[in-house]
Amino acid sequence: GENVEQHPSTLSVQEGDSAVIKCTYSDSASNYFPWYKQELGKRPQLIIDIRSNVGEKKDQRIAVTLNKTAKHFSLHITETQPEDSAVYFCAATLGENTGTASKLTFGTGTRLQVTL
Amino acid sequence: DAGVTQSPTHLIKTRGQHVTLRCSPISGHKSVSWYQQVLGQGPQFIFQYYEKEERGRGNFPDRFSARQFPNYSSELNVNALLLGDSALYLCASSLADRVNGYTFGSGTRLTVV
Numbered sequence: 001g002e003n004v005e006q007h008p009s010t011l012s013v014q015e016g017d018s019a020v021i022k023c024t025y026s027d028s029a030s031n032y033f034p035w036y037k038q039e040l041g042k043r044p045q046l047i048i049d050i051r052s053n054v055g056e057k058k059d060q061r062i063a064v065t066l067n068k069t070a071k072h073f074s075l076h077i078t079e080t081q082p083e084d085s086a087v088y089f090c091a092a093t094l095g096e097n098t099g100t101a102s103k104l105t106f107g108t109g110t111r112l113q114v115t116l
Numbered sequence: 117d118a119g120v121t122q123s124p125t126h127l128i129k130t131r132g133q134h135v136t137l138r139c140s141p142i143s144g145h146k147s148v149s150w151y152q153q154v155l156g157q158g159p160q161f162i163f164q165y166y167e168k169e170e171r172g173r174g175n176f177p178d179r180f181s182a183r184q185f186p187n188y189s190s191e192l193n194v195n196a197l198l199l200g201d202s203a204l205y206l207c208a209s210s211l212a213d214r215v216n217g218y219t220f221g222s223g224t225r226l227t228v229v
């Protein structure tokens with residue numbers, strides 16, 4: 001089955017700096033890659049996603065890049081703010097194919113701390 | 117518009133007992149998936165139900181079972197609880213049997229003592 005590795009496990013940046021979180025996946029058939037933000041005691045919330053036919057996607061301060069050949073994708077947060085502090089999870093799925101269970105395989109998470 | 121609601125929010129059970137967790141999807145969503153999130157780890161897929169049929173099952177023992185009702189709400193049942201079942205159980209709903217458009221509930225935190 002699919003396996004997703006995520007690095008780093010913790011990341012501390014100063015306010016205004018950029019943060020990069022990297023993930024690799026094992027199943028070359030995976031075709032959808034979402035990123036979730038989970039604040040302490042709260043539910044995971046989708047912040048951005050990318051499909052396998054796209055190399056990069058941006059949404060204000062957040063961007064995701066995908067390298068299908070290398071089977072890795074990254075989350076980039078620019079101009080970080082204290083409210084960006086949370087645990088971030090990457091995920092992968094091949095569940096966009098008809099007939100397969102739509103399940104996400106998550107990475108182990110990155111705890112991002114933005115300091116003043 | 118109500119989001120995905122899960123009940124109860126917290127639960128403490130003793131080893132060997134069974135537990136039933138409940139999930140109500142967003143109105144109009146027909147797919148419900150269950151995930152287990154152990155402290156410090158990413159969520160792990162347990163089940164997906166779509167139109168009241170099981171569409172997928174993760175690598176969990178038969179002690180775990182689920183079902184989806186005609187109103188698309190769902191129950192997750194765990195029998196013979198073990199200490200290792202202590203986790204946050206998340207329910208996610210989506211309109212179709214696709215992961216895009218997933219909305220997670222706030223989860224049920226189960227503690228097994």
